[in-house]
Every structure is written in structure tokens, then in C-alpha cells.
Amino acid sequence: MKIALVAQPDNAGDDFDGDRQIDIIALGIVTAAILLFIATGSEVGPDVVKSLLGHGPGPDNFILNAFLLNVAIIIFGWSRYRQLCEEIQLRKKAERQARRLAETDPLTGFLNRRSFNDAVDTMVRQAALTGDRAVTLIMIDLDNFKQVNDFNGHNTGDRLLQECAKRITGCLPSQALVSRIGGDEFAVAVEFDRNRADRIDGIAASLVEAIAQSATINAISIEVTASIGLARSDSLARGGTLPDARTLLEMADIAMYHSKRQGRNSYFWFEAPMADEMRFRNELEYGIRKGVARGEFVPFYEQQIDLQTGELTGFEMLARWDSPQFGIVSPDIFIPIAEEIGVIAELSESVIAQALEDAKAWDQKLTLAVNISPIQLRDPWFAQKLLKILLEANFPPHRLEIEITESCLHQNLAQVRSLITSLKNQGITISLDDFGTGYSSLAQLRSLPFDRIKIDRSFVSSIAENKDSAAIVHAIAMLGKGMDLPITAEGIETGDVLEHLLKYDKIKGQGYLYGRPRPAAELAEWLGTIGIVANGDVAQEVFSIAQQVPRTSVG
Structure with missing residues (x-):
């Protein structure tokens, strides 16, 4: 799947420097032992050879013991160095796994809400610097997904989410950010040319069409559709202040609910009157x-x-x-x-x-x-x-x-x-x-x-x-x-x-x-x-x- 991951935490470099220091110290100990081995070996070696040929009494016991100790230190040091390297690699792998779990949704591999918000904020700032580009946030909600879980079980529901995730990914450009922000809700951020907003309409239409295709899961034919809402960063900028990811999500969410009220299986761009409609809807919900x-x-x-x-x-x-x-x-x-x-x-x-x-x-x-x-x-x-x-x-x-x-x-x-x-x-x-x-x-x-x-x-x-x-x-x-x-x-x-x-x-x-x-x-x-x-x-x-x-x- 195509996902964009956010940057590593700030302390990632510190961990790397610490690991490198451990590597250097362990390797230094082994190197010193090897140098001592060479030095003592140059003293012990000739005497051993003469003794074996019957031309001398053999090496001094003290020097011989030092030589053997150096051999043991080399063997032990090298073994310990390899263990340290393996431990470091395992720790790095665990840290990468923990970071991945903290930043992504385990079911779909998409970004989670927190990491998605950070990445969207960065994307909006970068797009604003160019002057001719903006960011569209697309909110996708599967229609009647709860019925799938109720009638067919959560395993079928999870597999349907994975299938929809593949379909969503297939409709997006490679640089798009994709997130699963809720049970059956997905969010997408796409940077685009402000003069070519029609390309975003094309993406939204393809998402509606792709998700609406029948899916066969566990030998069960399942029909699902999507309601989609869109909001663009340049239309929400006020007085030079850029909208953050949270604001874009709220606006796209309002447009998505408008799509649901208009019959579902469609998409709508956010418009200001929709916010008033949403407030009225909230009043109705509270009153009911x-x-x-x-x-x-x-x-x-x-x-x-x-x-x-x-x-x-x-x-x-x-x-x-x-x-x-x-x-x-x-x-x-x-x-x-x-x-x-x-x-x-x-x-x-x-x-x-x-x-x-x-x-x-x-x-x-x-x-x-x-x-x-x-x-x-x-x-x-x-x-x-x-x-x-x-x-x-x-x-x-x-x-x-x-x-x-x-x-x-x-x-x-x-x-x-x-x-x-x-x-x-x-x-x-x-x-x-x-x-x-x-x-x-x-x-x-x-x-x-x-x-x-x-x-x-x-x-x-x-x-x-x-x-x-x-x-x-x-x-x-x-x-x-x-x-x-x-x-x-x-x-x-x-x-x-x-x-x-x-x-x-x-x-x-x-x-x-x-x-x-x-x-x-x-x-x-x-x-x-x-x-x-x-x-x-x-x-x-x-x-x-x-x-x-x-x-x-x-x-």
C-alpha cells in the first residue's frame, strides 16, 4: 500500500550515537587485545619454535601466560562484540516496529489520526510556499458498514475494510497521504495545482465508483458504498493564516455528512452553508x-x-x-x-x-x-x-x-x-x-x-x-x-x-x-x-x- 510516514522522533539521532559509541568501545577492546597478541606473540613465537626444534629451553612462563590470556581476550571480546551488534540490531528493529505501530493503523497499514494530522500540516505549509498549489482533504465514510459487522461478523468487516483500503490506494497518486481515522472512516490528503481542481473531482469520482463495486468476502457477496466530503486549504486560509489538519478534517466531515443526507454514494465539496446545516442537525439530534x-x-x-x-x-x-x-x-x-x-x-x-x-x-x-x-x-x-x-x-x-x-x-x-x-x-x-x-x-x-x-x-x-x-x-x-x-x-x-x-x-x-x-x-x-x-x-x-x-x- 502507498502510505507516507512522518519523520522519526527527535531522539532517534541520540539513540544512534549511543549505539555507535557502544560499537566503538567494544571494537576498541578487541583491537587492543589483538595488538597485545601480536606483541606477545612476537616474543613467544621464536622461543616456541626453538623449543620444538630442540635448540632452546622454551618461552618464559610469564610471557607465555600473557600470550594465552591475550588469545582468550580476543576470543571473548570478539564474541561479546558480535553479541552487542546483534542486541543493537534487535533493539533497533523493536524501536522501528514500535514507531510503526504508533504511527499507523495495524489493519490497513495507513497512517493513524495523529501522524496523519502532523503530515497534513507539513504538506499544507509546503504547498503554500509554492503559491500555486494547495491541499485537498478527502473524508471517506463507508455507508451501512455497521450492518456488515452485525450480519456477517467482525472478521468479514475487517476484511472488507482491507479491500476498501486497496481500492482507495489504487485511486490515489503516489504522494498522497492516507489515513484510517475511525472504524469505517478514511481520510486522504492530496496536493494539487490550484488551477486544476478538476483533477480532484476525478479522484473523488473514481473513489465513489471503486468502493461501490461488489466485494466477495468469505464467499459472501457484499455491497458497500461511500459518502465523501472534500475541503481545500486555499479556500479556508484567512488573513495569511493557513488551516490546520483538524480544521480541514472538520470541514470535510461536514461535507461528507451532507453527502449522506443527499442519498449517499456520492461526493460534495465543503460550502459555508453546510456548517449551518450541520449546526441545525446537531440541534435536532440533541432535541431528539x-x-x-x-x-x-x-x-x-x-x-x-x-x-x-x-x-x-x-x-x-x-x-x-x-x-x-x-x-x-x-x-x-x-x-x-x-x-x-x-x-x-x-x-x-x-x-x-x-x-x-x-x-x-x-x-x-x-x-x-x-x-x-x-x-x-x-x-x-x-x-x-x-x-x-x-x-x-x-x-x-x-x-x-x-x-x-x-x-x-x-x-x-x-x-x-x-x-x-x-x-x-x-x-x-x-x-x-x-x-x-x-x-x-x-x-x-x-x-x-x-x-x-x-x-x-x-x-x-x-x-x-x-x-x-x-x-x-x-x-x-x-x-x-x-x-x-x-x-x-x-x-x-x-x-x-x-x-x-x-x-x-x-x-x-x-x-x-x-x-x-x-x-x-x-x-x-x-x-x-x-x-x-x-x-x-x-x-x-x-x-x-x-x-x-x-x-x-x-x-
């Missing part, structure tokens, strides 16, 4: 966390009508955030944020518990439908948690309908099947929500024991003027009839849409044609006004009201 604890999330109810008879059959519960700061907030705004910050389960369970208490006061014929977040379906204990809420509310399970979005079927089919079976065994009805938008196969639909199909509002609301939408609604209605699955159509807003749907049997509907979702107090008052309370007669009252609704859009 506090709001869950304070009970600010409340149920609203939308009518569900038997289209053939006009009879009110039940209500779908829709969560709303009654915020003291922002007012009534739509779920389209707060649910994605609640899912990302990990409070969706607590939020949903709280609102469901309130809805069950409200629904106990309704006529026993009326059902309550609630939506379940895909995040909750990943919890293997969700069925038990839901049944506990039912038990605490003393609510009959057959009056509860759980709606599961079609997109959930692609995430963990085995777990969804287990969940559906567990809930159905308790008498709870299960609906497949937003049908037609998630590309589920007929095999999946047949293998899962759903009780109802809900047609997505995007098709229903345009059925009168769009032939394609009309054809899709007709096909789903015929599919439901063939599989003996009742149909519910969402998004009925005009009389023309209602007329198109009346030709189908066994179909329920909901939408603004029958009124907007009501909070609990307003709904209770309305039900009391038309005489629909516990064990009341529903059909005729609602049928007469439905007939009086003008067949025009209610907006």
Missing part, C-alpha cells in the same frame, strides 16, 4: 435525545377504510415529534436521525405503548397498524419486546397490525422470517409495506407468511394521470387476489383515485381524502362525535360521512 426521555414523541392516527363499504376498519399510527422548539415535526425529518443516533427503538416502543393505550378505548372492531423501523428488525429480541408491551397494555394481539417495509427483506431474510413467524403465532397481523418500491421477489413474498400487502403511495396518488402507475397498481392488486392477500392502498387524495381503486375487491385505503392524521385527543373527540366508541356501531356512520367527502384534492 431529550425528547425521547421527556415523552415528546406522540402518536397521530390516519383512518383506514374499506373502499367497497366505506366502513372504518382501523387506524395507522404515525409518530410525530411535538417539540417545544420546532413545533410538530414530521417523521420524515426525525426518524432517519433517530435511526442514525441509535434511539429509534426506544422512541418507537414509547409511541407504540401510547398508541395501544389509546386504541383500547376504540370499538373492538377497529385495528391499530404500526410501522417498524428496519433497525428494530435487526434486534433478535424485538418480538419479545413487542409482546411485553402488548401484555403490559392488556391489548388483544389480533387487533394489532405490524407493517414491515419491503426493503427490509434484503437485509436479513432469515431473521425477518423468524420475527414474522413469532409475531403471527401470537395472533398479530403482518403487512408488507411500501410494496413495489423494494424489488422483492415473488419467491420471498410466497415464502414469508404476510397477511396483507400495502401499495406505496407514490403509485396510488398518480394512478389517475399516470398509465405506468395505474399498471403497477393493477398488477399488485391482481397479485394479491391470486395469492389471496388483501390489499391496502396508501395515498388516496382525490375522488378520481378512489374511483380507480373501487374496481378491485378486498381492498382498503387510506389518505387525505378521508382526513389528515389526528392526535389522540382530537381523534377521541371525533370518534365520540360520530358515535364510534368502544363496542359502538361503526359502518353506517362512517359510510355516510365518506359519501359526503368532495372528490377533489385536499392538498
